[in-house]
Amino acid sequence: MFARALDELHRRSGARLLAQLIRRIGRFDVAEDALQDAFARALATWPAQGTPANPEGWLMRVALNRAIDQLRHERLQLPDGEAVLAALECGVAELDVAGGDAHWPDERLKLIFTCCHPALAPAAQVALSLRTLCGLTTAEIARAFVEPEATTAQKLVRAQRKIAAARIPYAVPGAETLQERLATVLAVIYFVFNEGYAASASPALMRVDLCEEAIRLGDLLAELMPGEPEVLGLQALMAFHHARRATRSSPEGELVTLEAQDRARWDAGAIAAADAVLKRAIAMERPGPYQYQAAIAALHAKAACAEDTDWAQIAVLYRALQVHLDTPVIDLNAAVALAMAGHLEAGLARIDALERGGALARYHLLHAARADLLRRAGRPAEARAAYGRALTLVQNAAERAYLERRLAALPEPHAGAAHP
Numbered sequence: 001m002f003a004r005a006l007d008e009l010h011r012r013s014g015a016r017l018l019a020q021l022i023r024r025i026g027r028f029d030v031a032e033d034a035l036q037d038a039f040a041r042a043l044a045t046w047p048a049q050g051t052p053a054n055p056e057g058w059l060m061r062v063a064l065n066r067a068i069d070q071l072r073h074e075r076l077q078l079p080d081g082e083a084v085l086a087a088l089e090c091g092v093a094e095l096d097v098a099g100g101d102a103h104w105p106d107e108r109l110k111l112i113f114t115c116c117h118p119a120l121a122p123a124a125q126v127a128l129s130l131r132t133l134c135g136l137t138t139a140e141i142a143r144a145f146v147e148p149e150a151t152t153a154q155k156l157v158r159a160q161r162k163i164a165a166a167r168i169p170y171a172v173p174g175a176e177t178l179q180e181r182l183a184t185v186l187a188v189i190y191f192v193f194n195e196g197y198a199a200s201a202s203p204a205l206m207r208v209d210l211c212e213e214a215i216r217l218g219d220l221l222a223e224l225m226p227g228e229p230e231v232l233g234l235q236a237l238m239a240f241h242h243a244r245r246a247t248r249s250s251p252e253g254e255l256v257t258l259e260a261q262d263r264a265r266w267d268a269g270a271i272a273a274a275d276a277v278l279k280r281a282i283a284m285e286r287p288g289p290y291q292y293q294a295a296i297a298a299l300h301a302k303a304a305c306a307e308d309t310d311w312a313q314i315a316v317l318y319r320a321l322q323v324h325l326d327t328p329v330i331d332l333n334a335a336v337a338l339a340m341a342g343h344l345e346a347g348l349a350r351i352d353a354l355e356r357g358g359a360l361a362r363y364h365l366l367h368a369a370r371a372d373l374l375r376r377a378g379r380p381a382e383a384r385a386a387y388g389r390a391l392t393l394v395q396n397a398a399e400r401a402y403l404e405r406r407l408a409a410l411p412e413p414h415a416g417a418a419h420p
Contacts, residue, residue: 232281233290238295239274259306364393
């Protein structure tokens with residue numbers, strides 16, 4: 001029971017606590033170790049002693065004391081070690097851990113901008129932000145990058161060392177340098193949303209908490225930079241997708257595809273608000289990838305039924321999007337749109353070319369998309385092989401169950417026919 005409650009507390013508050021620790025300590029590695037130790041001590045002591053009145057305050061005090069112990073051993077190696085220790089010890093003394101909920105300011109937007117410093121490689125900026133911002137595991141981040149876990153782990157270690165060595169400040173930069181970090185900050189927020197939208201390490205399809213955290217961060221960024229159309233584009237994009245959250249899975253937790261969802265249950269108010277935000281962004285006449293993706297999401301969200309979806313216009317928007325953002329995943333989505341717009345074989349040919357290119361060979365959604373299009377094309381044997389390949393790669397339990405149902409629904413091979 002306590003383990004489950006602590007896991008929920010970590011999901012709800014872990015990123016905010018970590019952001020506070022990083023601000024106070026100035027070291028990503030020490031902050032992460034200290035927070036992990038605090039949760040381990042909570043698991044060891046709370047069952048016997050009871051949950052404290054202020055669990056977050058208790059965790060913060062324990063984590064700070066753990067960090068102080070570690071930094072005492074290192075203070076001779078740090079040019080300002082004594083000052084850091086004095087500030088931390090003062091912070092512990094000031095903590096109110098006896099009662100009431102902790103009311104620390106949320107530091108996560110500062111944390112994103114710290115992680116997205118131009119001194120770090122772009123991929124490392126995103127990986128470190130995902131690790132510290134929402135507590136994604138190295139495996140989950142590797143999935144987002146479609147790369148080996150060891151590669152992601154190396155990025156994280158190098159980024160943390162670079163921040164410490166270069167003394168990169170923990171702060172939202174001034175207006176003159178905001179722009180140079182904006183693209184990466186937007187990418188981080190959208191990565192967080194996508195991990196919540198299709199959670200890689202969860203039995204459920206979604207982690208709504210991550211989706212809502214990304215939306216909240218997008219809203220904060222829009223307040224900070226109200227004249228940036230791409231910020232508005234991302235706001236609208238996330239809102240369009242999130243408006244469908246109640247219909248994406250059945251009461252039993254089974255995945256429901258877009259075309260099968262009950263559109264009467266979509267959040268019409270959220271869709272209308274997202275459409276208004278998108279129109280504000282378009283009126284600024286500075287198109288970008290998030291605006292194009294939001295426009296695609298709008299066409300899905302505003303179609304009265306699946307048959308009314310304007311796939312031809314979606315295919316056109318994908319071609320425009322590829323001018324601004326030409327990645328393998330975007331290419332895959334563009335291929336699917338082309339197929340759904342009436343060019344099924346051309347779409348399949350593009351997916352086959354993407355698979356041969358290798359970048360998405362281990363991306364389960366490529367094989368799932370290929371399987372679905374082969375099914376629509378009346379090629380069940382090839383669809384069966386593609387579903388089988390997707391099942392070897394998928395991690396989310398709800399997605400796996402959906403693929404298994406699709407595979408089981410295919411016609412059985414004729415007796416005596418060669419199995420793929």
